[in-house]
Amino acid sequence: MPEEFRYTDEELIARFQDGDEQAYVELVNRYRDRLMSFIFRFVNDMEKAEDIVQDTLMKLYTHRHFYRNIAKFSTWIYTIAGNLAKTELRRKKRHKVTHLSHMGTEEREYQLPSVEPETGETAQGHFAEKQIQNAIQELPLHFRTVVILRDIQELSYEEISKIVDVPLGTVKSRINRARLQLQQALKEFR
C-alpha cells in the first residue's frame, strides 16, 4: 500500500474499536515482529517471547476499548508488552527450574545444531550477538528495558519515558548507565 494511503496506528485502533477486525490484523502485522524483538531481547527465550507477544496482542483484542487517544498507540502496546515480560521474568525467578522448553536459543543451539556450515564472518556475527544478548541479561530490569527500547527498538527518549512511566531525566541517566555497564561487560570479549 502506498505510504500516503496508509492509516496511522491511531486511526487503525480507532477503526478496530468501531468493529473493523481488518484494522486489528493490520496492527498485528505491524507490531508482531517489533514486539518479538523487544521481548526476546528482554527475556532471552524464544518460546516465552512468542507467548508474551501473543498475550500482548490478545490483550489488544480484548481490551481495545481501554485505549484512549491521548497517547501514541505504540506507547500503549509497548507498555502492555513490557509489563507482561516483567511479570514473566518475576515468575521465572520464583520457579527457577530448567526444562528444555524453557531454555533460551543459546542452550537450544547446543541441542539442535545448525545443519548448514557457518562462514567465518557469520559465526563471528553470531558470537558477537550472543555476547551482547548475554550482557543485556546481566543488566538490572530497569536498565534492560530502557536500553533495549532505545538502542534496539530505536524509540525516542520521550516515548520510553511514557512507556516505563519515569521522568525523562531518569530515563536518560538509566540508558547512559546501561550502556556503560554493557561496555564494561563486553570489553573483555573484544
Add this chain to the structure above:
Amino acid sequence: MDRYQFEDLISDFIENKLSMNQRKDFETYLDENPEAMQQLDSVKQVMASMKSMPEVSTSINFMKNLNKRIAAEKEAQSVVKTTRSFAGYTPLMASLSAVVVVAVVLLGLEFMPEATNQATFTPTMAEQQVDDLLPVLPTQASDELLAESEDDSTNVDEDMPNTTDFKDRIQLVGDRRP
C-alpha cells in the same frame, strides 16, 4: 571535569545533545585522557552492535495460534451473551430464584391455618377476639354430653340437701352477726 562527570555525559555527547560549553569541556577531557577516548569508542561500538542486531521474527505458526485464541475468545463471549438472555439473569440464577419463590409459597401454605383455607369469610383479629369472649354455641355432640350430665346431676340432687337457701351461710364484709 572528572571521570564521573565524563561518564555521565557520554551518551549526550554521542547523541549530540550537549551545550557548546559542555561539549568544549568534554572534548578537553578527551584530549587529556586517552583512556577516556577508548571508553567513548567502546560505548559507540556497543551502541552500533545493538542497532545491528538482527530482528527476531515470530514463528510461522504465530498467526494461526493467534487466530485460534481469538476464535476461542469470540466463542467465550458468545456464551456469556447467551447466558445473560433471561431478563438479565444467568440460567443458574434464574433457576435458583424460581426454586426460592416456590419454596416460600409452599412454606406459606403449610403454615397457614386450615380455617382460613376453608372459610369464605376471614374474620379480622378484632372480630376474632370478640368471638373468643362470646359463649360457644352448643353443637349436637355437646347437647348429648349435657343430657348425660343432667341425668347424673339429678341423682346427686336427690342425695344432697337443698342448698338453695344461702341466707345464713353468706356473711358480707362488715356484717357483725354472730
